Amino acid sequence: MTDISELNGRGLVLIGCGRMGGALLDGWLKNGLRPGAVHVVDPNPRPDLSALGVAVNGALPPSPAVLVIAVKPQMMADVLPRLNVGADTLVISVAAGVTIAAYEAAFPGAAIVRTMPNTPAAIGQGITAIVGNARAGEGELALAGALMSAVGRTVRLQDEGQMDAVTALSGSGPAYVFHLIEAMAAAGEAEGLSPALALELARATVAGAGALAVAADEDPAKLRENVTSPGGTTAAGLAQLMDPETGLPPLMRRTIAAAAARGRELGK
Numbered sequence: 001m002t003d004i005s006e007l008n009g010r011g012l013v014l015i016g017c018g019r020m021g022g023a024l025l026d027g028w029l030k031n032g033l034r035p036g037a038v039h040v041v042d043p044n045p046r047p048d049l050s051a052l053g054v055a056v057n058g059a060l061p062p063s064p065a066v067l068v069i070a071v072k073p074q075m076m077a078d079v080l081p082r083l084n085v086g087a088d089t090l091v092i093s094v095a096a097g098v099t100i101a102a103y104e105a106a107f108p109g110a111a112i113v114r115t116m117p118n119t120p121a122a123i124g125q126g127i128t129a130i131v132g133n134a135r136a137g138e139g140e141l142a143l144a145g146a147l148m149s150a151v152g153r154t155v156r157l158q159d160e161g162q163m164d165a166v167t168a169l170s171g172s173g174p175a176y177v178f179h180l181i182e183a184m185a186a187a188g189e190a191e192g193l194s195p196a197l198a199l200e201l202a203r204a205t206v207a208g209a210g211a212l213a214v215a216a217d218e219d220p221a222k223l224r225e226n227v228t229s230p231g232g233t234t235a236a237g238l239a240q241l242m243d244p245e246t247g248l249p250p251l252m253r254r255t256i257a258a259a260a261a262r263g264r265e266l267g268k
């Protein structure tokens, strides 16, 4: 099954409808999931859910087709023991760190798919990595892929061991890029631009460069070279940014290593 409208019969339960769960829900509803087929559990539900026709904090179907878990990893010990699934309910997690083994302990015998989306999902431009347990066959992985494709691209992992690195790169990555925008704008201000102009230039530059990186045939290194005139301004700037001791590569290495290490800690 790869059409999410086929879930309309047995339904989908979403545990946690915050930033990530909410973005997923919006994507599913846009892609053919009937609001009446969705049951949300959240102590602080988004105010628009009932008006959308989604069931909120009501009785749950005993055997939904899919149970999606989108609460904070720190909530799992409290949340998982309260949940029941049917023999053929597919359990999908978006949580950082929490391992397939932890879900297998909570839901013995269930097909589990662990995923890592990111917040551009809110505009259908996310990327989600997907890995399943032994019980998750091609059908379950395809269904999980269809659900996550509602908010962007998907990639499959062969090895759950890659998930902390993925989380550190693409899960957390939007925050690094937003901070790049902040840092570029602050530097522009320091060079005399108004805050509004500096932010407008920084935001449009990151958005345009990102779009070009996706659309162009050339790889990012070539695109960088295309901007860099010998002896020009970009070369002067890149000499700072590409410094092997103090530049972006060692900083990004530390950034992603720290995020991956935190993912491993959350999984303990």
Ligand SMILES: NC(=O)C1=CN([C@@H]2O[C@H](COP(=O)(O)OP(=O)(O)OC[C@H]3O[C@@H](n4cnc5c(N)ncnc54)[C@H](O)[C@@H]3O)[C@@H](O)[C@H]2O)C=CC1
Binding pocket: 015, 016, 017, 018, 019, 020, 021, 041, 042, 043, 044, 045, 070, 071, 072, 073, 075, 078, 079, 094, 095, 096, 116, 117, 118, 119, 171, 172
């Ligand atoms: N925000 C992000 O960029 C990403 C988040 N994730 C993962 O998504 C999960 C959720 O993160 P966010 O959406 O950012 O957090 P959030 O705080 O926006 O949403 C969590 C939601 O869970 C609800 N909640 C709290 N206790 C609950 C309970 N006992 N039962 C049901 N719902 C409960 C909260 O009211 C809230 O609406 C986390 O596990 C995180 O690792 C994954 C990828 C990216």
Ligand SMILES: O=C(O)[C@@H]1CCC=N1
Binding pocket: 096, 167, 171, 172
């Ligand atoms: O910061 C976090 O733990 C979550 C996982 C990836 C993005 N946000």
